[in-house]
Amino acid sequence: MFVISQKAAEKFLESMEQIGETGLFLRVAARKHPDQGIAYNMGFDHATPEDKQFEMAGLKVCYDEETEPNIKDMVIDFGEHDGIEQFIFMNPQDAPANDPSSCGTTKGSGSCGSGKGTCTCG
Numbered sequence: 025m026f027v028i029s030q031k032a033a034e035k036f037l038e039s040m041e042q043i044g045e046t047g048l049f050l051r052v053a054a055r056k057h058p059d060q061g062i063a064y065n066m067g068f069d070h071a072t073p074e075d076k077q078f079e080m081a082g083l084k085v086c087y088d089e090e091t092e093p094n095i096k097d098m099v100i101d102f103g104e105h106d107g108i109e110q111f112i113f114m115n116p117q118d119a120p121a122n123d124p125s126s127c128g129t130t131k132g133s134g135s136c137g138s139g140k141g142t143c144t145c146g
Contacts, residue, residue: 026098033081035102043068049086054094062094062118
């Protein structure tokens with residue numbers, strides 16, 4: 025299981041309000057790429073029966089089976105990183121083997137939005 029900070033949840037809820045469509049889930053996807061870490065994607069979507077579904081911090085959240093092992097113990101936060109406010113993924117599984125202090129944010133990964141509203145990812 026993973027955690028969404030209160031600040032990140034507030035940003036997701038603001039984005040969801042701007043879309044104006046009800047019944048959407050925050051879909052989280054995390055795919056491992058050899059020698060590049062984990063690439064993250066988020067967006068608002070309808071859940072499928074195959075998805076893991078739950079509610080966290082006032083959000084309906086879903087993810088697929090391939091994502092599940094890649095997000096264990098992960099935290100999604102919102103804050104400043106490299107001078108830009110953005111979603112930040114802190115995932116112990118994404119830390120490079122030679123840098124145990126890494127927060128797990130894979131630089132350049134992630135795309136957000138459902139085409140109706142977008143957000144910035146880390």
